[in-house]
Structure formats: C-alpha cells, structure tokens
Amino acid sequence: MDNAGAPAPIRAPEALRKKLAKIGLHCEADLLVHLPLRYEDETRITPVARALGGEPVQLEVVVVHNEVQFRPRRQLVVRAADASGEITLRFFSFYPNQQAALAEGAHVRVFGEVRGGFFGLEMVHPRFRKIAEGEPLPAALTPVYPSTAGVANSALQKLVGAALAGAELPDTLPEELRQRLKLPGFARSLRYLHTPPPEADVEALQARHHPAWQRIKFDEVLAQQLSLRRAYLARREQGAPVLVAQDDLGARLLDRLPFGLTGAQLRAMAEIAGDLAQPYPMQRLLQGDVGAGKTIVAALAACQAISAGWQAAFMAPTEILAEQHYLKLRDWLEPLGVRVAWLSGSLKSKAKREQLAATAADAQLVVGTHALIQDGVDFAKLGLAIVDEQHRFGVAQRLALRKKGSNPHQLMMSATPIPRTLAMSYYADLDVTVLDELPPGRTPIKTRLIADNRRQDVVGFVQKHVEEGRQAYWVCPLIEESEALQLQTAQETYEQLSADLPGLTVGLVHGRLKADEKQAVMAAFAAGSIDVLVATTVIEVGVDVPNASLMVIEHAERFGLSQLHQLRGRVGRGQYESSCVLIYAGPLGEIARQRLKIIFENTDGFEIARQDLQIRGPGEFVGARQSGVPLLRYADLELDAELVELARGVAEEMLTDHLELAERHLRRWLGSREELLKS
Numbered sequence: 001m002d003n004a005g006a007p008a009p010i011r012a013p014e015a016l017r018k019k020l021a022k023i024g025l026h027c028e029a030d031l032l033v034h035l036p037l038r039y040e041d042e043t044r045i046t047p048v049a050r051a052l053g054g055e056p057v058q059l060e061v062v063v064v065h066n067e068v069q070f071r072p073r074r075q076l077v078v079r080a081a082d083a084s085g086e087i088t089l090r091f092f093s094f095y096p097n098q099q100a101a102l103a104e105g106a107h108v109r110v111f112g113e114v115r116g117g118f119f120g121l122e123m124v125h126p127r128f129r130k131i132a133e134g135e136p137l138p139a140a141l142t143p144v145y146p147s148t149a150g151v152a153n154s155a156l157q158k159l160v161g162a163a164l165a166g167a168e169l170p171d172t173l174p175e176e177l178r179q180r181l182k183l184p185g186f187a188r189s190l191r192y193l194h195t196p197p198p199e200a201d202v203e204a205l206q207a208r209h210h211p212a213w214q215r216i217k218f219d220e221v222l223a224q225q226l227s228l229r230r231a232y233l234a235r236r237e238q239g240a241p242v243l244v245a246q247d248d249l250g251a252r253l254l255d256r257l258p259f260g261l262t263g264a265q266l267r268a269m270a271e272i273a274g275d276l277a278q279p280y281p282m283q284r285l286l287q288g289d290v291g292a293g294k295t296i297v298a299a300l301a302a303c304q305a306i307s308a309g310w311q312a313a314f315m316a317p318t319e320i321l322a323e324q325h326y327l328k329l330r331d332w333l334e335p336l337g338v339r340v341a342w343l344s345g346s347l348k349s350k351a352k353r354e355q356l357a358a359t360a361a362d363a364q365l366v367v368g369t370h371a372l373i374q375d376g377v378d379f380a381k382l383g384l385a386i387v388d389e390q391h392r393f394g395v396a397q398r399l400a401l402r403k404k405g406s407n408p409h410q411l412m413m414s415a416t417p418i419p420r421t422l423a424m425s426y427y428a429d430l431d432v433t434v435l436d437e438l439p440p441g442r443t444p445i446k447t448r449l450i451a452d453n454r455r456q457d458v459v460g461f462v463q464k465h466v467e468e469g470r471q472a473y474w475v476c477p478l479i480e481e482s483e484a485l486q487l488q489t490a491q492e493t494y495e496q497l498s499a500d501l502p503g504l505t506v507g508l509v510h511g512r513l514k515a516d517e518k519q520a521v522m523a524a525f526a527a528g529s530i531d532v533l534v535a536t537t538v539i540e541v542g543v544d545v546p547n548a549s550l551m552v553i554e555h556a557e558r559f560g561l562s563q564l565h566q567l568r569g570r571v572g573r574g575q576y577e578s579s580c581v582l583i584y585a586g587p588l589g590e591i592a593r594q595r596l597k598i599i600f601e602n603t604d605g606f607e608i609a610r611q612d613l614q615i616r617g618p619g620e621f622v623g624a625r626q627s628g629v630p631l632l633r634y635a636d637l638e639l640d641a642e643l644v645e646l647a648r649g650v651a652e653e654m655l656t657d658h659l660e661l662a663e664r665h666l667r668r669w670l671g672s673r674e675e676l677l678k679s
Contacts, residue, residue: 012159016151020159023148029668031163034156035193035216035634036143038206042111043137043198049084051114052121059114059123060131061087063106066099078102080110087114088122101130140195141202160194172219172665174658177650181218189215208634217635218643221425223669224632225644225651226662228429232283233655235429240281240407241383245307250300252336257296264437265293271433272301272411276308276384281402282409285427287418288435289605290569291442294413297435298386299329301411306338306364310383310408314367315401317389319344319515320522320538325388326367328544333365343368343377346515373400386411415569416562417605419613421637424644436606443549445572445580447600449556452585458552459500461581465550466504466531470576472550474534475567477558493554494534501532510536537563546574556582556599557592561612564599591615614638 007027010017020026025034046057061080069077076091076099089110091098102108112126145156169187171178178185189212196205204210208217254261261269268286275282288294302312314329316322322344330340341355341363359366360378371377382405402408412430423432450458462472474497476490494508507530509521518538525533526545533548537559551571556564564582572578584596598611635643654662 010159019148019150023146028163031160032167032190034145034160036145038144039141039196039202040111040144041198042142043139047084048082048087048121052116054113056111056113058109058111059087060109063102063104063108066102066104080108086120088117088119089126090122090124092125107131107133140197141200143194164191164194172661172668174661181646183215183218184211186215186219217640218647220632220669221635221643221647222650223666224425225428225647226654226666227670229651229655231429235283236280238280238407240279240409241310242279243276243305243308243310243383243409245304246309247307249307249336250303253299253303253332256332259439262293262437262439264435265297268297268433268435269300272297273304275431276301276304276409281407282411284431284433285412285414286433287414289417289438290415290566291438291573292435293439294415294435295325295328298411298413299332301384302365302386305384308383310381311363311379312365312384312386313372313379313382313401314365314386315372315388316369318538319346319369320518321388322367322369323519324544329365329367338365339363341366343371344515345369345371370397373397373404377404379404382408384409384411386413388413389415415566417609419606419610421641421644422613424648425637428648443572443576443578445568445578445603447568447580447582449582449584449596449600452583455583458581458583459497462532462550462552463501470550471525471528471545471548472532472552473548473570474532474552474554476534476536476554490534490536497532497534504531505529506532506534508534509538511538544573549574549576549578551580553580553582555585556596557584557588561595561599561608565605565608
C-alpha cells in the first residue's frame, strides 16, 4: 500500500477494471482492504468414502469416464474415483474446454458439497482444478471475496495476492499507542485475514470477532473519526460573524410566550448562544423527539442574530412545514418589531418580487423552502442559517444556503432522533445538542394495531371521536392506484370516508395539490372546519393542530419506523387523550412485523431510532448529509460501539501529537481515488 502520491492503479485489462470499479475497487490500495466474506478449506483432502455429510470438502480424484447426457436435460456427467471409492460430478452448464479438462485419466481436485444420488455419491457443479500428480496443497485457507457479475473469485484472489506481495504496510498507529490499545499490527492483521492458516478459528474470522478483525475495524472507524474531526477543526480556523445580542429581543419574546422553557431548552439555548458569539462558524445539530420544542429554541437563536444586527434564514423541506414555521414565527416576532419575509416556489410574481426585495434589504428573518437557495435570492447580511429536518436536504443544498452569506453560523434541526453510536460516528464533525425533555402538557398517545379486515370498526371509532368534539387524521401511503402494491389510496379513502361518515366534513390533502389548495385545506383543518383530514405523508412533520387527537395510518406495514413515529407525533399536542391506530394488511413479512412491534411497544423516539438502526443500518439515517464520508464496511455501530468511542479519543490524540501518521492513515483508508480516476 503506497502512502505517497497518487494510488497505484490495478494492473488488469480495462474491461475487468470497469467491473471492479462497480464494487469500489479503483486502485491496489482498495484491493488490500477488500476483505473476504468467508473461507473454504482447500488445505486438506477428504477420501471419497468419507465425504458424505453436507459440508463442503475437497477431493483428489482421477477421471474414469466423461460423457454428455441429454436426460432429463443436457448435462456433463463425469465419473471419478480415488482409492476409497467413486463419485459422479454433474455440470448442467459447461463449456467445451471444461469438458476437455475433465478427460479420462485427468488428475483433478474438486471442491463442493457431496450428496447421495440415485447412482451413489455425487457433486453438482463443483469447483475443480486440473493438477499434476503429487502437487502440494495450499498453505492457507482460500478466501471468498465480495464480487460482482463477471469477476470470478479466482481473479480477485490473484489480484489481491499480487497487491499484497508488492505492498509496503507500515503501521499508522504509533507503537506506544498500539500497545496501549492491545491491538495487533496492521500488516500482520491484513495478511492474516487474506491468508489465514489451516488451524485458524474460521468461526471467529467469519463472525469478525478475531483480533485481526478488531484491528481492521478500529482502523476503519479511526479513519472516519480523523476525517470528521479534521473537518471540525478546520472550520474553527474560518472566520464568521460574531453574533452578540445588543438588545433584549429574546427576553421580550420569552415574556410574550404562554409557556416557559424546559430545562433541556434552556441548556440548548445556552450552548447555541455561546456558539453564536464565537468568531468561527457554528455547525450544531439540534435534535429532539417529536414535540420537544425545537422551534422556539431556533426562534431564540434567530433573535440573537437579529439583535446583533444580522439576518437569520429558516429553511424547511416542504411547503406545508415551511408555512407552518412562517406563521408561527411571524406571530411571535412581528409584534416585537421584527420584519419576517416568506419565500416559496408557489408565490405569485408580484409577491415574490416584494419578498426578494425585502430579503435583500430590511427583512430580519426570512422563512422558506428550497426557494431560499435559488439564484436571484440575495440576503442583505445573513448571519445565521437554520435548516429544519436537515436529513431531507443534501450537502450541496445546505452549502448553497451558507453561501448566501459571509460564512454564517448554521443550526440544523431534526425530529428524527439519532442513536448515540450514529451521532458519535457519522455526525462527529458537528456539535450535537439533544432536547431530552418534553414540555409539560403533552398527553400520552395510545397506540393500537388493527388488521385491515376490521377497518369498519376504525371508521366507527373515528365517528365517536369526532362526535366528542375532536378531529382526526387518516393517512394513506399513495395518491393513486398502484396495481403492484394494491394499497388504499388517499383519493379512494377520502371518497369512502365521505360516504361512511355522513354529517362529518372530510378533507383531502396530498403532495399533488397546488400550494394554495394545500394551504386552504390545512387552514380549514386548523380552524376546525374539517373533522377528518385524509392525507399522504405531507403532514408527517410540522403540522400542529391541538384539537386533532386521533391518527389513523392506513397500511402501516409499508411505512418506516421514523415515519410512523413522526406521524404519531402529530397528535397528543392538546389537553385531550390521544390515540394512534395502525391498520395493517397481512400476511406480514418479518421486517414489517418487527417495525410494528417496536412502534407499538415504544414511545421514546431515541429507543425507536436505536432499534431502527439495528434493522436498517446507518444508511437511511445518514442520508445525503455526509456524502464525503463512506458508510462503514466492516465495523458495526451496535456491536462495535466501544471501538467508535475509543477511536474518537485516539483521533484527537493523533491530530495533536502524530499529525503525519494521521494523514497517512487517512490516505490509506479514504485514498485519493478522484486523482486516480482523473488520471
């Protein structure tokens, strides 16, 4: 593994290199850390007579007879034998050169699973190799690598072997540190995993519990931590507006609120206020469960920026959510003399020109959707960028908002709780604040699971609920009919409920309505004019109607845990007892059954997220926010949490005391693949 300059390209024909690129193998350094999935033991020979047993074995035999048969279908049938007995080898797909290699009298080693057939012992499609009599056996177990179509395991073995033979593998951990951590050397670990001896503990290797695996997993996590920590420290070198409040705008906002802040909100505000007063840009993630009160914390942060003479921007991923924030923030801040602007793609030309002019002049807070980052949007003096539901935006979109100002501070918010191990790894370049306390007055939500053959019982429950003066949501996953999924659609449900609930007002909202139509429906529901709102997941986040205390979710088995938890959080916002009814269609698959069990048994968003991480892995939690940081290939965030914790401290130590080794470690694991691809 070359640690200097551009990485060495793989020495292979261009067609093969293209196939290898599909599995992330661009250079020889990639081959070295392309580790086996499992191993096969070709270091010993099993006599034919002792081969039956269901385990893959290697036989050394001489071909006795070879013919192509056509019953029941075309196949190559080879009879072969050793001193202990005879076996039949069957190939249903074969080439002429394979038939020629298995000519009578050929000495071959075959590897596969032996089974009992009608004519005695047989192997179907074994791997075979023609050998010279007396050829020595391999000295190591045979690695089986992750591959792709058109790349044989034997080709990968040769390529990895060549890369290993020519590689210099200096350790990137200082010896004192490695000894303290009780980790084996890097070169020894890597070579052991590629070529383990016959006596190796195969079970420990394949379960990735072996000390050699511990070293590789630690190095992988350390590279991630070094990369993120380096980005974090580099940001500290950048300049940013120093936002120190010059008046009591925040205090006046608190005085106007009909509620007080929780202890968690006060702690969060203190952390954010401290960040905004620094001369380097804040990059803080504010996360909290549904209803934890993130919006008021963001509003107070905006007050600090405005009080310091700067603008704040507040961007949300959907029009419904963005408008909800705009109306709430306007009601809070305009009476205090703050000018709040609104930007969305649905604005008419004249209104849009007015709002753009205000943004470029005297608007102190600008709320909007992706429209905030479009060309032609100019801020007068942007000091703070707030991004709600940050995982729904890509890296480029958040950077585009930051570029609207002179390196403004950034506050990202998420109501999708991030498990601690995930926050320690993929979010290590951010400061993380957790709102771990719900405001008083949030009523517990009862969750019920009901099969779809009892749907009419749910309709009756809705009728009774509305007659008591409450409102209800009824959420469907699709807008129009899908033959593939056969799901209840929002349009059909709206029509059916309108018929089943005479005397009640049923509304419909979904993503394909025009913005003003959606706004009109949501306003009517908030005002109490609509009793039952049929909706798609456009109401997943941000919608706050205290009188709505019943949530019905159609085909709940089709939703992810995060969506189910978010939707359930739309109720329980008032003083009334609230319920969430999950209607499911059977038969349920194992994953769907797990999800419904978790959401039924848990109301804590962080516990739900932890169990969701176990089911799905980190990919969907991370989304696009860390496109430059690869998902871990070998370490498991749940099983290897201790390694993640350890690597965080080691990364800090190496960047302080062993910077050159830290850079070499990053090149080894993250590489310079873009340079290679350009060359």
